[in-house]
Amino acid sequence: MxxxxxxxxxxxxxxxxxxxPLTVRDHSGxxxxxxxxxxxxxxxxxxxxxCQQAQLVSASGQQLPCAVRPIARWYDGSVKWVLVDTQVxxxxxxxxxxxxxxxxxxxxxxxxxxxxxxxxxxxxxxxPARFLFGKQRFGLPSAAWADLDGDGRWDTQVVEGGGSxxxxxxxxxxxxxxxxxxxxxxxxxxxxxxxxxxxxDYHVAVENANDLHAVVKLSGWLVNAAGRRLIQYAIRVxxxxxxxxxxxxxxxxxxxxxxxxxxxxxxxxxPLQASGNVVWGLGGASPHTGQLAAGQSVVLFETGPxxxxxxxPYTQDKSVEYAVVDGDREVARGKEAAGWARxxxxxxAMHVAMRNFWQRHPKELVVDAGGVTVGLWPERGGKVLDLRxxxxxxxxxxxxxxxxxxxxxxxxxxxxxxxxxYGPANEDLGDDLTDRVNAPLLLECAPQWYADSGAFGPFxxxxxxxxxxxxxxxxxxxxxxxxxxxxFHWDGMIDYGDTLFHGYATPSHYGYIGENAWCSRGYVGWLxxxxxxxxxxxxxxxxxxxxxxxxxxxxxxxxxMDVDTCHFCAEDPTYxxxxxxxxxxxxxxxxxxxxxxxxxxxxxxxxTGDERALEVAGEYAQFHAFGNTGEDEDRIGGLIRYWExxxxxxxxxxxxxxxxxxxxxxxxxxxxxxxxxHFRFVSNTSVSxxxxxxSAPPADAARLREALVKSVDFREPAFMSSWDEAGYLALILCxxxxxxxxxxxxxxxxxxxxxxxxxxxxxxDVLPDFVAHLRALPFEEMLATARQWSVNNVYxxxxxxxxxxxxxxxxxxxxxxTEADVWSVERTSTLPAPFEEVLxxxxxxxxxxxxxxxxxxxxxxxxxxxxxxxxVLLENGKPLGPAHSAHADIRKxxxxxxSHWGARTLWxxxxxxxxxxxxxxxxxxxxxxxAEQQ
Numbered sequence: 001m002x003x004x005x006x007x008x009x010x011x012x013x014x015x016x017x018x019x020x021p022l023t024v025r026d027h028s029g030x031x032x033x034x035x036x037x038x039x040x041x042x043x044x045x046x047x048x049x050x051c052q053q054a055q056l057v058s059a060s061g062q063q064l065p066c067a068v069r070p071i072a073r074w075y076d077g078s079v080k081w082v083l084v085d086t087q088v089x090x091x092x093x094x095x096x097x098x099x100x101x102x103x104x105x106x107x108x109x110x111x112x113x114x115x116x117x118x119x120x121x122x123x124x125x126x127x128p129a130r131f132l133f134g135k136q137r138f139g140l141p142s143a144a145w146a147d148l149d150g151d152g153r154w155d156t157q158v159v160e161g162g163g164s165x166x167x168x169x170x171x172x173x174x175x176x177x178x179x180x181x182x183x184x185x186x187x188x189x190x191x192x193x194x195x196x197x198x199x200x201d202y203h204v205a206v207e208n209a210n211d212l213h214a215v216v217k218l219s220g221w222l223v224n225a226a227g228r229r230l231i232q233y234a235i236r237v238x239x240x241x242x243x244x245x246x247x248x249x250x251x252x253x254x255x256x257x258x259x260x261x262x263x264x265x266x267x268x269x270x271p272l273q274a275s276g277n278v279v280w281g282l283g284g285a286s287p288h289t290g291q292l293a294a295g296q297s298v299v300l301f302e303t304g305p306x307x308x309x310x311x312x313p314y315t316q317d318k319s320v321e322y323a324v325v326d327g328d329r330e331v332a333r334g335k336e337a338a339g340w341a342r343x344x345x346x347x348x349a350m351h352v353a354m355r356n357f358w359q360r361h362p363k364e365l366v367v368d369a370g371g372v373t374v375g376l377w378p379e380r381g382g383k384v385l386d387l388r389x390x391x392x393x394x395x396x397x398x399x400x401x402x403x404x405x406x407x408x409x410x411x412x413x414x415x416x417x418x419x420x421x422y423g424p425a426n427e428d429l430g431d432d433l434t435d436r437v438n439a440p441l442l443l444e445c446a447p448q449w450y451a452d453s454g455a456f457g458p459f460x461x462x463x464x465x466x467x468x469x470x471x472x473x474x475x476x477x478x479x480x481x482x483x484x485x486x487x488f489h490w491d492g493m494i495d496y497g498d499t500l501f502h503g504y505a506t507p508s509h510y511g512y513i514g515e516n517a518w519c520s521r522g523y524v525g526w527l528x529x530x531x532x533x534x535x536x537x538x539x540x541x542x543x544x545x546x547x548x549x550x551x552x553x554x555x556x557x558x559x560x561m562d563v564d565t566c567h568f569c570a571e572d573p574t575y576x577x578x579x580x581x582x583x584x585x586x587x588x589x590x591x592x593x594x595x596x597x598x599x600x601x602x603x604x605x606x607x608t609g610d611e612r613a614l615e616v617a618g619e620y621a622q623f624h625a626f627g628n629t630g631e632d633e634d635r636i637g638g639l640i641r642y643w644e645x646x647x648x649x650x651x652x653x654x655x656x657x658x659x660x661x662x663x664x665x666x667x668x669x670x671x672x673x674x675x676x677x678h679f680r681f682v683s684n685t686s687v688s689x690x691x692x693x694x695s696a697p698p699a700d701a702a703r704l705r706e707a708l709v710k711s712v713d714f715r716e717p718a719f720m721s722s723w724d725e726a727g728y729l730a731l732i733l734c735x736x737x738x739x740x741x742x743x744x745x746x747x748x749x750x751x752x753x754x755x756x757x758x759x760x761x762x763x764x765d766v767l768p769d770f771v772a773h774l775r776a777l778p779f780e781e782m783l784a785t786a787r788q789w790s791v792n793n794v795y796x797x798x799x800x801x802x803x804x805x806x807x808x809x810x811x812x813x814x815x816x817x818t819e820a821d822v823w824s825v826e827r828t829s830t831l832p833a834p835f836e837e838v839l840x841x842x843x844x845x846x847x848x849x850x851x852x853x854x855x856x857x858x859x860x861x862x863x864x865x866x867x868x869x870x871x872v873l874l875e876n877g878k879p880l881g882p883a884h885s886a887h888a889d890i891r892k893x894x895x896x897x898x899s900h901w902g903a904r905t906l907w908x909x910x911x912x913x914x915x916x917x918x919x920x921x922x923x924x925x926x927x928x929x930x931a932e933q934q
Contacts, residue, residue: 028439039443042455055104063107067210111242138196146422163269165196194222258408263385271371274345283338297368303381304361311514318489340430353433399522403590413562460809497559503792511888525584534600560597577623593632637688670714672707683799686732723861725903731804747815751825850894859903869900
């Protein structure tokens, strides 16, 4: 539990009152010296009025440099989140145990970041380096000075004249669109160049700064000679006290015309003043080194395999190969390059290391006597980026399209991360830098602190001792996602971080199955964060402290924030901030509210202070509040959380308006929400309502509290039934009802839904050190484990388990229940009385092929989960059949086949495959009485 200092008075504390234990761990396999680290720390409601300073103390009592600022507030004005900057020493695989004393006077840092803003530009002095960012010319930086004699102070200019950022495009299409493949062969046609220049609204500003850390933001457009804008960029340069390194977060947004502008190359230039004998190094599978001949360059480049995932087996080799070319001679070849470059002259050396280099292919590193060029899209390899939609029409014959996005990849964003370092000529740190940038430090609270703070609502810290299977299924789910990402190479600059939607080796909507593969045509392609999976992954990290869970969540959040989000739309800017619906192309389907990473972006910002995440969260808030939105289940919670960050009343006012509309239902309605209990209500909407419930003032949340309790009471008989249709499982709603009322009925209903969610054998084993066991499994064994635990479908896994079980477990813990108690809750099995019901054509809907769906008012045991429905379907009084048919057969063959799938849902076809809504026939279902069913 959170412990407040004894000196804290009841109510809100204005002075030092809270002490927080923090941890920093090395995951890189290297020692760290004065390593910068930044992280967010949540505080309980009313714990601290304000916080502008803090003291950070190591386990040995040593004071560490520390800078803090509030980044979110509770509704009463108290601090909810404080962002902490510090510097730590770590041994290899070491752990730093720290204590943060909020409000205490910090130790004076041995070195400071000094920022000066004048006509020359922005100057940032870190001690061993000085960087000048000119206001009239692009440069990362325009000039730089480094410490080459090792005394800790910069002494020698190593950069003069800045670098460059540019791209070239071809305008001739690389043939017709090729499904989801965005990595296409270039035509070799004429190219047009676009550059970062003053004509592109170039701007430099300090975004954030304290004594330990400054963030300089360069923004603008790549423009051609005529001033046409193609690429919008925002480049954040992180500079740290006592460090010669720059951490660069480089974001670009494609604002071109996907049918006309095919990216052929894109590069960042980092110059170094070098002369005389120059040596080079490039990080492949192992280091490649040599002497640089006069006038020559050395290149490491990779392109990657064709980006077709549909029915592609995991046994297909999709390795990312690279080549090293010295002049015109290939000198090395390998797989999965580390992705660093080193250039060293007689006086100075420069290193560039890119995070996830091979995973974000295609890429290129070029070393010459004047510097290093990073090819964000390589010149070599002969590829273009194809951002067209696969077709200009909705295709429901093979793709199961449900909407069309006519603008293709217009508005797609991409973010890269890299570290650049200047130092003395003998520095050789390529692998070291790469390992560090690929395994960044985290400033972490204990899972129990995150839970007790209330900042994420009532979730449970992982408890495998008392809930081995309910915890086990979440661990299996996370590892199933991670294993598939690696085995199928779901990577590349556009795809890295995402997961496919539907199940492995299971039928698609049209019945076809890929052997050892996934089906990814149409909307069963990329998940695009449907069900708010990014938030679920961050929640798994919060409750476990699992570093790999964090990295998986971070990669997916960055992907969705960039690629799956629309950041530019020339024809209709009100789409900006919306997220694309799940599809085989990240931009193939229309913009929706639920396709955003609203909660994932906010989680990421609050945990790390990432400025890009906050920027995108602002786009999301604008879209949720005022955009051309639809199917937007993230609105209420997203807006209330953004209000906590910004303090701007308009965001809460809009959240209040939307919530009022959601609760505007007839007085006699049992279900007290305007949105039905569908698949996104139990995930996106429920998470959204949770955040409003625990973030808004209690008086404002009173109607919501009443609505969720009444809705759970209304649905309780169905939830507690052994056969009735519980619908998509409202586990979060039931859990919240119990948290609000402590009524044991609500705990029992939560348990009954957890039984339905746990669709795996109760005898399945949870081995000791289960997570490590899962991570060591080869793919074939992981597949068998996933099938044993029934987590094959990633979307279903998320909405019924990863998204909701953490909240259900918190309710069980509060109720004093163990997993055995959950399994022992009895569900009622009373069968329905006999009934006949004529089906209303107005309630029938066409599905695919010859299949139609209709809901029935009366419930009865169905075919789901191995059941055998007794329901009889009549057409003008004559029985249809066969009953219990596979849905693929109903779609393809029809001719009277039907399936009672769910207590109140019928899938069916007519006797002659005509349309039941217009053929004038009567369709009726009959159910025998309990005695006849036995």
